[in-house]
Amino acid sequence: MGTTQLPGGAGKNVLGIDPACPRCQEPLTAPHMLLHCQNHKAQRDHLEAALHFHGLVLNLSNVFDPKGAARGPVFSARPFCI
Numbered sequence: 001m002g003t004t005q006l007p008g009g010a011g012k013n014v015l016g017i018d019p020a021c022p023r024c025q026e027p028l029t030a031p032h033m034l035l036h037c038q039n040h041k042a043q044r045d046h047l048e049a050a051l052h053f054h055g056l057v058l059n060l061s062n063v064f065d066p067k068g069a070a071r072g073p074v075f076s077a078r079p080f081c082i
């Protein structure tokens with residue numbers, strides 16, 4: 001996922017793109033969207049449950065590159081187009 005494609009990255013350099021999350025007013029970056037934003041809480045809860053089932057915690061490393069048996073279930077639970 002190219003973080004520069006998210007408003008939090010692109011908005012720093014491109015006029016007309018608000019780099020802030022419309023709900024939280026935090027920079028709209030991959031960590032914010034995937035780990036913290038309340039707009040995606042329901043989807044994140046589903047993803048986090050899939051990770052926990054396989055003994056993994058919710059962090060960027062496990063979201064982007066889950067290990068072992070968690071790989072399939074986590075990929076199918078990822079709600080975002082990543």
Ligand SMILES: [Zn+2]
Nearest residue numbers: 021024037038
């Ligand atoms: Zn947000």
